[in-house]
Amino acid sequence: MNELVILGAGKIGRMVCHFMSHSGTYKVRVGDASQAAVTALGQDYPQVDASVVDFASADSLDSILAGAWAVISCAPFHCNPLIAARAKEHGVHYFDLTEDVEVTAQVKELAKDAKTLFAPQCGLAPGFITITANHLMKSMTQVSDLRLRVGALPRFPSNRLKYNLTWSTEGLINEYCNPCEAVEGGELVTVPPMEQLEHITIDGVEYEAFNTSGGLGTLAITLKDRVANVNYKTMRYPGHCELMKFLLHDLHMQDATDQLKVIFERALPGTLQDQIVIFVSATGMFHGKLTERTYAKTIYHQKIDGRDWSGIQITTAAGVTAIVDMLHDGLLPSSGFLKMEDVDYEAFLKNRFGQYYA
Numbered sequence: 573m574n575e576l577v578i579l580g581a582g583k584i585g586r587m588v589c590h591f592m593s594h595s596g597t598y599k600v601r602v603g604d605a606s607q608a609a610v611t612a613l614g615q616d617y618p619q620v621d622a623s624v625v626d627f628a629s630a631d632s633l634d635s636i637l638a639g640a641w642a643v644i645s646c647a648p649f650h651c652n653p654l655i656a657a658r659a660k661e662h663g664v665h666y667f668d669l670t671e672d673v674e675v676t677a678q679v680k681e682l683a684k685d686a687k688t689l690f691a692p693q694c695g696l697a698p699g700f701i702t703i704t705a706n707h708l709m710k711s712m713t714q715v716s717d718l719r720l721r722v723g724a725l726p727r728f729p730s731n732r733l734k735y736n737l738t739w740s741t742e743g744l745i746n747e748y749c750n751p752c753e754a755v756e757g758g759e760l761v762t763v764p765p766m767e768q769l770e771h772i773t774i775d776g777v778e779y780e781a782f783n784t785s786g787g788l789g790t791l792a793i794t795l796k797d798r799v800a801n802v803n804y805k806t807m808r809y810p811g812h813c814e815l816m817k818f819l820l821h822d823l824h825m826q827d828a829t830d831q832l833k834v835i836f837e838r839a840l841p842g843t844l845q846d847q848i849v850i851f852v853s854a855t856g857m858f859h860g861k862l863t864e865r866t867y868a869k870t871i872y873h874q875k876i877d878g879r880d881w882s883g884i885q886i887t888t889a890a891g892v893t894a895i896v897d898m899l900h901d902g903l904l905p906s907s908g909f910l911k912m913e914d915v916d917y918e919a920f921l922k923n924r925f926g927q928y929y930a
Contacts (some may be wrong), residue, residue, distance in 0.1 A: 573599040574900065577636055577664070579625065579655060580646030581609040583739060584669065584695075587881055587889035588644055589613065591925055593620050594877065597900065603636045627651040633658040640664045642899070644892055648742055652692070653678040660686050665899060665906075667892050669695035671747055671786030683909035691895055691910040696884075697722040697804070698789025699891040699912055700920070700929055701852060705791060707917035708854040708865045715799045715856035720788065721772065721781050723807030723849040724884045727872070733816070734809035736843040738884045741833050747806065748816060749826045750785035753792045755802035760792055763803075766817050772807065774851060774868055781805035782813045790911045807849055847872050848883040871928070886928055894926035 574597065578589050581604035593600045600617075603625030604610050614622040626632040627647050637643060637658055642665035645655045649670040656679045659666040665688045670676060676692045683690035693699060701720050709715050726736040737744070751762045769782045787804035795802050820826040825835075852867045873882045895915065898904050903919055920926040 573597060574641040575639055576600050576896070577640045577643040578602045578646060579627065579633075579636075579643060579651075580604060580648075581606070581613045581622070582646065583882070583885055584888050585646035586613060586616075587885035588646055588893060589617060589620060590877070590879070590881075591889055591893045592896075593617055595897075595924075597897075601636060601640075603632075627655065630654065630658055634662070637662045637664055642667065642896060644896065645669070648740065649675050649746065650742075653682075656682050656690065656692075660688070660690075663688055665689045665896075666691065667694055667896055668692045669699070669888060669892055671698060671743060671789075673750070673753065673786055676789070680909050687907050689899055689905060689907055689910055691899075691904075691912075693786075693789040694895040694910075694912055695888040695891040696724075696848065696850075697787040698791070699895075700887070700926075701787065701804075701850060702789050702791050702912035703915045703917050703920055704850075704852045704867050705854065706913040708852060708867060709799075709856070712854060712856035712858050712863065712865065715854055716801065717853070717855040718795065718799050718802045719851075719853045720791075720802075720804045721807050721849075721851040722787065722804075723779055723781075725779075725807070725809065725847055725849060726843050727845045727847050728843075729809055731840070732811070733840070734812055735840065736846070737836060737840045738843060738846050738882055739888070741836050744836075745829050745832055747784040747786055748820060749829065752783045752785045752804070753788055754783075754804070755792050755796045755799060758796065758800050760796045766813060766820065768803075768805070769813055770805070771810070772851065774849060775870065778810060779807040779849065780810045780813055781807045789913075791913055794911060794913055807851070844873050844880050844882045846883045848887045869929070890925045890928040894920055894923040897923050897925060 576598040592598045601621035610622045645668040649672040679692045784806040825832040848871045855864045921930045
């Protein structure tokens with residue numbers, strides 16, 4: 573069996589570990605900076621080799637990567653450049669879930685002369701949503717507008733933000749504070765986060781959507797000469813954006829993100845009872861007529877193998893594990909940099925993990 577390293581034993585890392593250690597295809601070892609997380613994971617998955625790893629130490633990473641076939645980074649996004657660099661040194665295929673633009677640029681640079689595959693941003697958004705957007709456009713010409721929207725939301729919101737922590741707090745703050753890439757009028761532009769508020773109704777439920785960073789992955793650069801307008805927004809329940817702008821802008825918490833992380837994790841409870849709302853729309857010409865093609869789906873938390881898992885765990889982990897599986901099955905290039913828009917939509921959905929989106 574192929575040796576697979578998973579770095580990070582948090583919410584997403586545990587789901588990735590569950591999928592891969594139950595697959596029968598991979599021998600899994602997991603590293604995390606927290607001894608408590610390593611101990612808990614080892615108790616739940618005795619077949620997995622779990623150990624403490626310092627993500628900021630090349631020596632520590634070298635120890636767990638030695639002899640591996642591939643590594644999936646579920647670590648904090650700022651750890652990924654060093655992880656990717658050590659993966660390259662060891663000839664290990666590299667995958668991550670980051671939405672951070674700068675980190676992805678560093679990974680892309682490392683991939684230029686790599687003998688293995690480097691595939692960042694292969695979770696939900698960026699990741700599956702990018703694959704879907706490219707699929708919708710395939711049979712269309714003169715595509716004018718491509719809109720990508722994703723919301724990771726509690727099913728039963730009970731606070732004023734109408735939000736629960738369902739994934740990385742650092743990642744959440746990062747996408748709320750960093751500039752956002754978009755295509756406007758055929759030009760690659762940067763737009764501010766938390767702006768361009770709109771309202772959207774899916775299956776009778778009203779949401780608001782606003783700019784956030786990183787959700788497009790490499791798609792904006794790929795499509796800037798083909799599509800006039802491309803943008804990504806995060807969906808929340810109405811009212812969330814205004815309250816967040818009060819925190820970030822009026823109270824200047826965007827300049828004190830460490831404090832904001834502490835506040836969020838103290839005041840906002842987590843939940844496994846969530847839903848992932850996905851909306852992708854492409855507008856262009858189809859058989860000579862102006863047409864809008866849409867993918868819209870809501871994926872709920874569910875029980876898998878007798879355990880309760882959140883929707884964000886399932887969708888994010890399914891994205892990266894399907895990509896790893898496709899590489900294993902010979903459906904992806906074995907070296908260089910992989911853009912998610914180059915992944916075949918139908919092949920992805922046929923995969924045993926990709927089927928969670930089907």
